[in-house]
Amino acid sequence: MAAEFAAGAGHDIIYNGSSILTRLYYKNLVDLTDVADAAAKKYGGWIPAAKSLVEVEGRWYGLPIFYILAPMLYRKDLFDANNLKYPDTWELARVAARTLKPKGHPTGIALSQCNDANLFWRSMFWSFGGTEATPSGDAPTIDSKELREFLKFAKAIFEEGMTPEVFSWDDASDNRFLASGVGSWIHDAISAFLTTKDTNPKVFEHTYVLDEAAGPGGLKLNVGEPNVWAIWKFSKNAAAAKDFIMAISESQKEAMTASRGYNMPFLRDQYKKPMPMLGNDSKLAALQEQDKITAFFGHPGPMSPAAQEVLTTFIIPDMFTKVARGTDIEETMKWGVGEIRRIYTKHKAA
Amino acid sequence: MSELPAAGSRRPEASLSVAVGARVGVASWWRTPTARRYLFGYSLLTPAVLYVGLLVGMPFLFSLYLALSDATVGEPIARFVGIENFISALENATFYTALRNTLVFTLGAGILKGLLGTSLAFLLVQPFKGRRVVRALIVIPFTLPIAVSVLGWKWMFDSQFSVVNWALSNLGLIGGYGSADWPVWLGQPGLALFSVMFVNVWRGFPFSAIVLLAGMTSVAPEILEAAKVDGASFMQRFRKIIVPMIAPILFVGSAFDTVFTLSDLSIVYLLTNGGPDGATEILPTLAYNTGIRAGALGRGAAISLFLFPLLLPAIIILLRTLRRRQY
Numbered sequence: 001m002a003a004e005f006a007a008g009a010g011h012d013i014i015y016n017g018s019s020i021l022t023r024l025y026y027k028n029l030v031d032l033t034d035v036a037d038a039a040a041k042k043y044g045g046w047i048p049a050a051k052s053l054v055e056v057e058g059r060w061y062g063l064p065i066f067y068i069l070a071p072m073l074y075r076k077d078l079f080d081a082n083n084l085k086y087p088d089t090w091e092l093a094r095v096a097a098r099t100l101k102p103k104g105h106p107t108g109i110a111l112s113q114c115n116d117a118n119l120f121w122r123s124m125f126w127s128f129g130g131t132e133a134t135p136s137g138d139a140p141t142i143d144s145k146e147l148r149e150f151l152k153f154a155k156a157i158f159e160e161g162m163t164p165e166v167f168s169w170d171d172a173s174d175n176r177f178l179a180s181g182v183g184s185w186i187h188d189a190i191s192a193f194l195t196t197k198d199t200n201p202k203v204f205e206h207t208y209v210l211d212e213a214a215g216p217g218g219l220k221l222n223v224g225e226p227n228v229w230a231i232w233k234f235s236k237n238a239a240a241a242k243d244f245i246m247a248i249s250e251s252q253k254e255a256m257t258a259s260r261g262y263n264m265p266f267l268r269d270q271y272k273k274p275m276p277m278l279g280n281d282s283k284l285a286a287l288q289e290q291d292k293i294t295a296f297f298g299h300p301g302p303m304s305p306a307a308q309e310v311l312t313t314f315i316i317p318d319m320f321t322k323v324a325r326g327t328d329i330e331e332t333m334k335w336g337v338g339e340i341r342r343i344y345t346k347h348k349a350a
Numbered sequence: 351m352s353e354l355p356a357a358g359s360r361r362p363e364a365s366l367s368v369a370v371g372a373r374v375g376v377a378s379w380w381r382t383p384t385a386r387r388y389l390f391g392y393s394l395l396t397p398a399v400l401y402v403g404l405l406v407g408m409p410f411l412f413s414l415y416l417a418l419s420d421a422t423v424g425e426p427i428a429r430f431v432g433i434e435n436f437i438s439a440l441e442n443a444t445f446y447t448a449l450r451n452t453l454v455f456t457l458g459a460g461i462l463k464g465l466l467g468t469s470l471a472f473l474l475v476q477p478f479k480g481r482r483v484v485r486a487l488i489v490i491p492f493t494l495p496i497a498v499s500v501l502g503w504k505w506m507f508d509s510q511f512s513v514v515n516w517a518l519s520n521l522g523l524i525g526g527y528g529s530a531d532w533p534v535w536l537g538q539p540g541l542a543l544f545s546v547m548f549v550n551v552w553r554g555f556p557f558s559a560i561v562l563l564a565g566m567t568s569v570a571p572e573i574l575e576a577a578k579v580d581g582a583s584f585m586q587r588f589r590k591i592i593v594p595m596i597a598p599i600l601f602v603g604s605a606f607d608t609v610f611t612l613s614d615l616s617i618v619y620l621l622t623n624g625g626p627d628g629a630t631e632i633l634p635t636l637a638y639n640t641g642i643r644a645g646a647l648g649r650g651a652a653i654s655l656f657l658f659p660l661l662l663p664a665i666i667i668l669l670r671t672l673r674r675r676q677y
Contacts, residue, residue, distance in 0.1 A: 002423040002642060024645040025424035104528065112537070113625030163528065165509035167626040168537030176510060182528075305422070309644035313444070313636075314625065321627040335443060342441060346649070349420075 001025070004232065012235035013245065016062070016228045018115055019312065020296075020303045022054045026061040030231040035242050036060040039249050043267035047291040050266045052302040053226050063245050066255060066263035067224035069290045070119055072213050073178060073192055074185035077206035078105055087185055090124055090153070090213045096184060097161020105184035107161045108177055110169035110317075111324055115225070117169075117317035118297070120187045122223045125150045125316070126299055127215030132310070133344075137301030140310075140344050143337045151319070151329045158324040167321065179203060187213075189225070190284065194260055211286045212293055224264065224294045226303075264290055306347040315339050416651035423645040435652035445653065448624075448631040452660070455547055455618075455632055456611045462551045463607060467558025474559065475566045485563075492556045500620040503549045507535035507621070536622050539629035546618050546630050550611060561603035565596030601672040608664055612657055633657055 001021065004010030005028060016022070022029065032054075040046055046064070054062035072087050078100055079086060087093035097107040109124075110117040122132070130146040133139065158166070161184075165173075175192040177183040181203045186192060196204045212220045229248065231241045248255075252265035253276050261277030261284055271291050278284045298307030310316065319336040323329055379385055417435050419428035439445045474485055491499060506513050515532060518524045525531045535545045569592055577587050593600065615634040618624060624631035624639070633656055641650010 002645075002647075005423060019643060021424070021645065024422060028424060106528075111626060113623040113628075117625075164534045164537050166537070168507075168509045168534050168542070168622075170504075173509065180510065182510070305645055309640065309646060312639045312643035314623075314639075318625075318627045321625075325627065339443065342438070346438060346646070 008234050010232070012231060012237045012241040014230050014232065016226075016230070018225050018227075019308060020053045020062070020226055020228050021308070022062040022228060022230055023056055023303065024305050024308070025230070026056045026059075028233050029061040030233055030235065030238050030242070031059050031061060032063050032231065032242065032245070033058075033060045035063055035246050035249075039063070039246065039267060042250075043269040045268045047266055047268060047271075047294065049224070049291075049294045049296055052296055052298065053228055054230075055302065062228040062230035063249055064266040065227050065229055065245075065248060066252060066259075066265060067226045067294065067296075068189045068262060069222055069224050069264050069287060069294065070123065070187055070189050071222070071287060071290075072185060072187055072210040073190075074208055074210070075105070075183070075203070075206050076208045078103075078184050086208070086210060087213055088210050090127060090157075090215055093185060093213050094153070094157045094161060097157060100184040101161050101163075105182060106163050107157075107185050108163070108166045108169065108174055108183060109187055110171070110174065111158070111162075111166045111321045112169050113314040113317070114170050116171045116174065116188065117320075118311055118314065119223045119225060121154070121317050121320050122297070122299075123187065123212065123221060124154070124215075126221040126223065126295060127213065127219050128153065129215060129217060129219060131300055132316075133298050133301035133304070133307060135300050137298055137304040137307065138344075138348065140306075140337075140340045142316075142340050143333065148329060148333065151323045151332060154320045155323045155329075158320075162324075167324075178207065190260075190262055190287075193284075194262070207283075209283050209286060211290060220293045221295050221299070222290065222293045223299075224290075224296060226296050227263075261287070264294075304347070306344045309343045309347070310340055313339075313343075315343075413651045413655060416647050417655050419648050421647040421651075423642070423647055428648065431648065435648045436655075438649055439653050439656065444628050444631060444636060445656075447628045448633050448636040448653075449656065451543060451628075451630060452612065452632045452634075452657075454543065455550070455614075456608065456660075459547045459550045459554065459611050460604070460607060462547070463555045463558045463611075464604075466551065466555040467562055470555065470559035471562035471566055474563055485560075489556045489560060491553045496553070496616045497620065499553060500549060500617055503545075503552075504536075504621055507545055509534050509537060537626055539626065542622055542626065542629045546621050549617050549621065550614060553617070554607060554611070558603060558607060561599060562596070565599035566592060568599075569595050598672055601668045605665055605668045608668075609661060612661055 001014055001016075004014070005025060036046070036054075050064045051060070053064050054060045072093070074087050074096070076086070078084075079096060082099055082103070084096045084099060085092050087096055093107070100106070109120045111121075125147065128146055128150040130144060130150055131141045133141055165177075174183070174186045174188045175195045178186050178188070178192050179196040179200045181200060190209070193204075193207060193209060196207055212222045214220045229245050231238055231245070235241055249267065252263065252267065252270050255263045256265065256276040256278075261275075261281070265271065268291070271288060273279050273288055274285075275288045278287050297303050297311050301307065315336055319332050322332045322335070416428070418430060418432060420431050420434075421428035470488065474481065474488065505511070510527065512535065514535070515524065515527070519526055519532070524533065533541060536542050573591060574587055577591055582590070613634055615638060618630050618632055618635050619638070622630045624635040633653055637650045637654035640653060641647050644650075
């Protein structure tokens with residue numbers, strides 16, 4: 001993308017997955033507010049989290065196409081056999097991990113420098129009432145009592161329910177961990193559910209899904225992995241590109257079917273029940289209201305360049321890794337808050 | 351007898367004759383064999399100079415320009431910020447971890463590649479059946495696409511399915527999966543750095559061996575035979591004859607290897623992406639994540655330029671030693 005921008009030539013349409021760069025490039029992207037408004041009018045509006053990805057000064061410079069959700073996937077047979085309540089709160093998830101680890105079924109969430117670590121620990125942290133930045137995205141809000149409380153919880157859930165494996169995990173390790181029959185529960189995209197279905201039907205039979213676990217105050221927030229399309233200003237086919245993106249946006253039902261329920265839509269009407277692949281599967285039906293609990297990096301602020309840098313330098317998961325490895329919570333806070341403040345200050349100065 | 355010109359008077363014909371004479375002299379110099387030799391030499395050198403200038407000099411100057419500006423990937427007009435980006439890198443705690451890891455990675459891998467490459471070269475220089483086939487096979491790690499070979503190692507270092515761990519476990523050398531002594535190769539800080547170094551060594555030591563082998567085959571066997579007859583031990587022959595004779599090749603090989611190792615992004619990026627908690631973070635990954643993925647080109651360029659003062663003295667020492675030996 002940087003090379004095409006520097007050359008002023010290349011594709012008409014660009015695609016961002018996970019790292020959404022519309023705020024970095026918006027001066028060089030076609031204003032898609034008209035397309036976004038037309039889609040909103042036709043499909044009942046956008047889900048609340050959509051605009052944080054692409055809106056700059058009231059204009060939309062990209063069109064959110066789909067996001068990947070990450071629910072709780074748990075082994076119902078293991079929970080039932082040990083009289084455990086299903087993990088619809090993080091505290092219950094911790095109790096289950098603590099009970100099942102000694103029986104050979106630990107849990108795991110990546111504590112490495114991979115995308116999963118960036119996504120899932122944020123889901124937990126935000127469900128504890130934590131936030132990453134102010135609603136305007138101008139300043140970090142990480143130096144909070146919520147984060148200190150959550151760091152204690154993160155340390156406890158790691159020590160009681162996980163193994164050091166999680167320090168080496170990549171984005172597919174937890175899929176294999178669940179499919180192997182070892183994992184008691186994981187927090188992951190439904191690719192893990194689908195992989196288990198394809199590779200280990202016996203484990204799959206006992207694998208169930210919850211939309212998300214709630215924090216101590218009952219708050220549920222699921223950090224999705226967003227995907228956005230945009231058009232370069234230098235494109236010679238901007239009109240056709242707009243039509244194409246609109247057509248893709250309108251085809252999310254087909255996309256959900258083709259992706260086996262993996263690609264979640266951004267337009268409200270596309271949540272009409274039964275949703276393709278989710279509505280007709282009793283295990284996945286709970287995911288049809290995911291639009292209400294989805295948030296993205298930088299929450300509750302937009303996905304700003306500063307939030308983007310915090311994301312790509314893995315500061316937040318590294319903070320959790322530090323406490324899991326035994327670093328003092330205040331020392332970890334000092335490091336993490338210092339790094340994040342430095343990044344926000346640099347971006348503000350620029 | 352001609353009269354001397356008055357002071358201050360001008361003799362245009364005299365100046366003209368000097369100028370014409372000089373021009374004739376220059377013109378005739380261009381026709382001399384020396385001039386033609388120079389011209390021919392420089393013509394042959396020009397493509398190399400252009401190549402180095404355009405493909406090395408220009409990008410270097412451009413990265414210097416970026417490092418002194420607040421350039422981002424989406425902002426075409428950058429502002430001059432002096433050394434602010436370098437100061438910012440020095441204020442970043444992760445930078446020091448990356449710097450330390452880069453030095454450990456480069457020195458550790460360099461020493462291991464040197465030792466293993468030398469041993470392998472000595473083995474390959476001996477006559478044995480199938481030597482040509484073995485010599486061809488030995489370069490496979492170096493010739494395989496890096497993404498393919500590193501992904502293979504990623505599987506071998508997998509926390510759950512590592513073939514290394516399962517083999518060690520079945521041999522009774524470590525406990526079973528889930529036990530305390532089950533190594534998590536890419537998850538324990540020391541082991542993770544060792545693992546990325548190991549893959550770099552695995553990939554690079556055949557290159558060291560081939561370079562040394564090329565040097566060794568240029569040492570006349572008679573010299574070594576004569577030294578043997580004079581009672582020189584293996585180490586004496588290696589230290590006093592082979593190393594001095596192949597020194598130019600050794601120096602150039604070492605220079606290449608240092609540059610390649612110091613700037614190696616792929617292995618760390620594919621195996622650990624710098625994790626866990628920066629345990630394998632090196633300057634190239636930090637520069638990439640800051641400059642390209644986060645879009646802060648200026649700060650990314652400044653981080654990557656910290657490689658330059660690390661590389662420059664090493665290369666200068668190597669090249670100066672090489673030049674002295676040539677004289």
